[in-house]
């Protein structure tokens with residue numbers, strides 16, 4: 001049988017069958033319908049002879065992997081966060097790297113706000129209490145909690161998702177919005193939300209509800225640790241929808257346990273899907289399994305964008321969300 005002239009690609013995880021079909025129109029596709037998590041050696045093996053990889057946050061692409069997979073020309077993440085990809089190593093080897101920004105902004109902001117509310121208003125704690133049959137009568141101070149409306153919302157990382165959360169807080173809940181980010185927003189973005197840029201320490205001291213939405217990197221590892229938590233109000237809450245590694249989970253668990261922080265809402269965890277047992281044991285932690293972008297429409301839009309990136313990259317077009325534009329147009333490695 002004659003070898004196919006189409007580029008060969010790997011789809012590392014189970015995704016929408018319609019998206020796999022679309023990729024099959026352009027490529028020889030090696031997919032993963034059983035959704036087996038590929039160990040590193042299996043990933044390297046499956047990437048032999050492949051020009052492209054459709055990956056998710058579960059697959060790590062670093063220099064050693066790239067060196068072991070010399071045919072690779074594009075790695076396309078079905079995620080906006082790309083801390084699983086060493087973009088510099090990709091660029092050094094002429095490999096295009098892409099992510100899926102924009103399409104998940106509102107859905108992820110919805111979940112962030114839901115977790116903020118669950119933590120602040122003790123929703124998951126109350127539900128567990130009820131399901132355990134412990135609710136026998138109303139008392140005036142049962143599950144008493146801080147208010148969300150009219151309080152101060154603190155946002156660490158004011159990109160697209162941070163701004164979408166700020167909109168929900170300012171326009172829907174009358175919250176005062178303060179934020180910290182490397183760069184200040186343009187005045188026309190700050191003004192409608194009355195959002196105020198503050199130093200990180202001011203943010204931590206002044207906010208009632210803190211939401212973490214900054215990208216994860218070596219620089220932001222444990223951006224919130226014991227010292228930062230100590231600056232926060234004891235009645236404050238912390239919500240993390242970025243990456244688990246932004247928070248020192250042992251320090252967070254200690255603060256929640258000691259009542260130095262009222263509650264936390266966490267969608268992401270440092271060793272996920274393994275969860276720190278100290279967090280598991282805490283009633284005042286609302287925990288969800290990394291579902292920030294998990295609406296059907298958004299997940300489909302993410303898969304479509306990752307596929308569009310892969311098709312463009314391997315068909316000589318500029319991928320719509322290319323992380324290393326300097327690589328575009330390089331054909332030899």
Ligand code: 8YV
Nearest residue numbers: 056057058078079080081293
């Ligand atoms: C993904 C995410 O579902 O986009 C991101 O960065 O964290 C989530 O939306 C997850 O990373 C799967 O790739």
